[in-house]
Amino acid sequence: MRAPLLALRNVTRAFSRGPYELPVLRHVSLKVDAGQVVGVFGQRAAGKTTLLKIAAGLEAPDAGTVQFDGRDVGALSRREAARVLRHEVGWVERAGPASEELTVFDWLRLPLLGRDRGEARRRSHAALERLGVRDCADEPWRNLADGERVHVALAQALVREPRLLVVDDPTAGLDLIERERVVSLLHAVADDGVGVLIAAPDLHALRRADEVFSLAGGGLVGPPDPPPEERGAVIDFPGRRSA
């Protein structure tokens, strides 16, 4: 059987605050297959962004494993891990570029530095075209409206042609119609074989996902009683009686 594109197993993460330890994720297991959209619902400070950063390889868990395409990300050399991060995982950065003065086109080309300039240009334009924001190409980030920023951020992640797209709160600040367009786009990306992991405090953004989990108290909750071998989530929190 083919390994899932992304597999988190028993991932645990806590933050230290002086003498205290704040558990954020407890024994979280989750997988995303190629072409699948997986959604994680969580309220503010539920640990969504931490989960996504770990899934995207931007942060390491305290315990547990993250496998990308069957390979343990924690065991990769730094060089290999950087390659996976740069080329295979698309992290959607809604905060935009470090400088708000950077034009959309230049921001899109950044991950393609070192490649053929013509190809970088072609891919950047193609990504903007696909997301319907080609007209924004020469605009600096600061001039963009909220809806445009979401689309441009998605284009910036897609320009690398990643195999996994990791998206944090893609529909914040959007109206109902814009929200549906963004969700449709994410599904269109998945239809091309990309695995899509979305976390959001808005259930509407996850409404059409293939699988939905909710994150609270550090544990993931999924639909009831999946057979153990198909189980996407391990639930563990204080007060839960052992089965």
Place this chain on the structure above:
Amino acid sequence: MKHVVLGLLREQRGYGYDLQQRLDRRFGFLRLSETAVYKLLNRLEDDGLIAQDGRRPVTQRRAAPPVLYAITERGTREFERWMGSPCSRAGSREELHVKIKLSEPTDLPQLIEMTLRDEQECIAELAALPQAHLDQLADAQGPWSEVAALLVDDAHVARLQVTIEWLQRARAVMQRRLAAGTGPRRLVR
């Protein structure tokens, strides 16, 4: 419904009228009429779940003296069985609300489990909602029928989101309470 009355009697014995008042105050949303309460009391007594525990002395001659009811051992066992049983699917949230109101700290582990099960059901409900067809939504002048379908879908999802958020909040509060109750006691000087 009978378990609500059993729960109230477990807290404290009561006369029919007094029980009806307590029910109204705490479980007004169940909309139980006075007649329904008395019928329920008779049935519970017939089933041996509650028993008469004396009568209030009356001053008026002709009026029947009010009966004081108390829960029996069998009634307590039945209440505890219900408290620990999963909420029935239909109207389960209302049943969960009733259980929370009648609960004691010892019931927390099973209530936590119930909020979890309910949250799982919400996620299953989300998956089971019929998908609105939104093929032409990208066009601002697309058919109104699609936008209308989306609005209704939006309402269903919003309801599920509010429920999940409440279940998570409720669980967090119960877990904190449970952890505080079982942890080492703080020394007070």
